Amino acid sequence: MHLGKSLLVFVLLTVFLSCGIECKKLYFDQLRKNLFFNDPKEPVENSAASTHWVLLVAGSNGWDNYRHQADVSHAYQVVRKHGIPEENIITMMYDDIADNRENPTKGKIINHPHGPDVYKGVVVDYKKHDVTPENFLAVLRGDEEKMKHIGSGKVIKSGPNDHIFVNFVDHGAPGLLAFPSSQLYAKDFIQTIKSMHSKNQYNEMVIYIEACESGSMFENLLPSNISVYATTAANAFESSYACYYDDERQTYLGDLYSVNWMEDSDSEYLNMETIHKQYLVVKKDTNTSHVQEFGEPKISRQSLDNFQGEPGYDVDPRPNMQAIKFDAVPSEDVPLAILYNRLDNTNNPSEQQILKDKVKALIKEKDEVEDLMKRIVRRVSMMSNRHFAGLMGASHPLTDHDCYRTAVDVYDQHCYDISQNGYARKSLRKLVNMCEENISPVVIVNAITKACKN
Ligand SMILES: *[C@@H]1O[C@H](CO)[C@@H](O)[C@H](O)[C@H]1NC(C)=O
Numbered sequence: 360m361h362l363g364k365s366l367l368v369f370v371l372l373t374v375f376l377s378c379g380i381e382c383k384k385l386y387f388d389q390l391r392k393n394l395f396f397n398d399p400k401e402p403v404e405n406s407a408a409s410t411h412w413v414l415l416v417a418g419s420n421g422w423d424n425y426r427h428q429a430d431v432s433h434a435y436q437v438v439r440k441h442g443i444p445e446e447n448i449i450t451m452m453y454d455d456i457a458d459n460r461e462n463p464t465k466g467k468i469i470n471h472p473h474g475p476d477v478y479k480g481v482v483v484d485y486k487k488h489d490v491t492p493e494n495f496l497a498v499l500r501g502d503e504e505k506m507k508h509i510g511s512g513k514v515i516k517s518g519p520n521d522h523i524f525v526n527f528v529d530h531g532a533p534g535l536l537a538f539p540s541s542q543l544y545a546k547d548f549i550q551t552i553k554s555m556h557s558k559n560q561y562n563e564m565v566i567y568i569e570a571c572e573s574g575s576m577f578e579n580l581l582p583s584n585i586s587v588y589a590t591t592a593a594n595a596f597e598s599s600y601a602c603y604y605d606d607e608r609q610t611y612l613g614d615l616y617s618v619n620w621m622e623d624s625d626s627e628y629l630n631m632e633t634i635h636k637q638y639l640v641v642k643k644d645t646n647t648s649h650v651q652e653f654g655e656p657k658i659s660r661q662s663l664d665n666f667q668g669e670p671g672y673d674v675d676p677r678p679n680m681q682a683i684k685f686d687a688v689p690s691e692d693v694p695l696a697i698l699y700n701r702l703d704n705t706n707n708p709s710e711q712q713i714l715k716d717k718v719k720a721l722i723k724e725k726d727e728v729e730d731l732m733k734r735i736v737r738r739v740s741m742m743s744n745r746h747f748a749g750l751m752g753a754s755h756p757l758t759d760h761d762c763y764r765t766a767v768d769v770y771d772q773h774c775y776d777i778s779q780n781g782y783a784r785k786s787l788r789k790l791v792n793m794c795e796e797n798i799s800p801v802v803i804v805n806a807i808t809k810a811c812k813n
């Protein structure tokens with residue numbers, strides 16, 4: 360026994376001393392994870408009869424949002440590599456990145472500065488204008504009839520023993536997730552899940568969401584007794600962060616929370632790590648926002664292969680590819696950060712001038728969006744006899760989803776397209792404040808339409 364232990368230490372030491380710097384990093388990484396994040400794993404019952412389904416969604420478009428489709432393509436690789444058959448994966452993404460005219464590596468998408476092409480082999484079931492909240496919910500609830508003539512028509516045909524893994528990556532705002540031209544409201548999402556639960560359409564569901572204010576999709580909404588466990592990149596009040604600016608592509612390659620969970624999954628045996636442990640690892644590594652968990656904690660005691668793969672389908676992990684992510688920027692500032700990065704990288708005066716003009720225009724737009732919301736709040740404060748500063752500065756959790764939805768829809772229709780304008784999404788916080796201070800939606804809607812008339 361004693362001899363065995365000495366031998367083990369000797370072998371480990373020799374391996375450590377003889378391995379390169381990358382390998383030493385990996386070694387420490389493993390050590391750190393195993394020392395600090397160890398937790399007991401629950402054995403899983405009857406996983407044999409269970410089919411695993413995966414729904415992957417990137418809700419944005421355009422080159423500045425490269426990272427969302429890169430994240431989702433990478434997620435596709437993770438679940439394929441761990442044994443989920445193609446027919447059980449449904450992918451929704453606008454699909455305008457790989458062949459974008461700004462893509463210097465046509466047909467390829469990467470999610471890491473030195474990473475492989477993650478677009479290779481990705482089957483996109485719903486693209487362009489088929490990426491909508493209505494289609495997302497229909498796919499999730501297995502509505503074949505609705506999807507019959509749309510995209511590939513594939514839906515999640517899950518039964519009472521099945522596992523579902525949902526990964527959504529995009530922009531968000533309080534109580535909503537953005538899609539390329541409209542938005543998914545938290546209440547509709549939760550309602551669909553509850554209805555699926557009551558119809559026995561799944562055994563357990565795990566949801567990972569990367570978006571600003573993503574905590575607000577579940578906070579006070581997702582019960583802990585419908586067999587769903589969810590984690591989000593941010594709490595209900597803050598941005599999520601982009602990372603990995605790439606000089607060649609002139610855009611960000613990933614989002615911090617997303618690359619953190621996937622780089623963890625890529626470098627682990629998925630049957631050896633629990634979902635809970637991944638949550639802790641990602642929470643620690645995503646230090647620009649507060650990674651949250653919701654729903655039924657018991658589910659997270661299972662190993663990752665119960666959702667991100669097929670049990671018994673093991674592949675060797677690759678060395679951890681973590682690279683420097685200190686360039687993380689809040690999602691709404693990404694277009695501006697891209698322009699500043701481009702400015703840093705050019706000496707051509709005429710190009711510099713074009714970029715400076717774009718910076719100016721963007722800052723002007725930001726000011727306009729903020730001024731407009733101030734006018735709305737001022738009008739509401741006068742009509743309802745409340746303090747302007749109070750309505751501007753409050754930070755209430757969203758509970759009155761109906762009032763808020765009414766206000767957002769009108770703002771989206773008359774003022775700014777919130778799926779395309781990050782500053783507009785940020786300003787929706789003020790609509791939450793007004794709804795939560797019990798101001799009638801009629802008053803709010805009136806102020807919005809008046810302010811945005813022209
Ligand atoms: C979950 O718990 C809530 C609150 O206790 C209860 O109203 C609801 O019926 C429960 N739902 C299920 C599916 O058990």
Ligand SMILES: *[C@@H]1O[C@H](CO)[C@@H](O)[C@H](O)[C@H]1NC(C)=O
Pocket residue numbers: 646647685
């Ligand atoms: C996050 O962690 C990185 C690396 O440890 C550090 O450089 C950075 O300052 C941290 N950011 C915040 C907001 O704490």
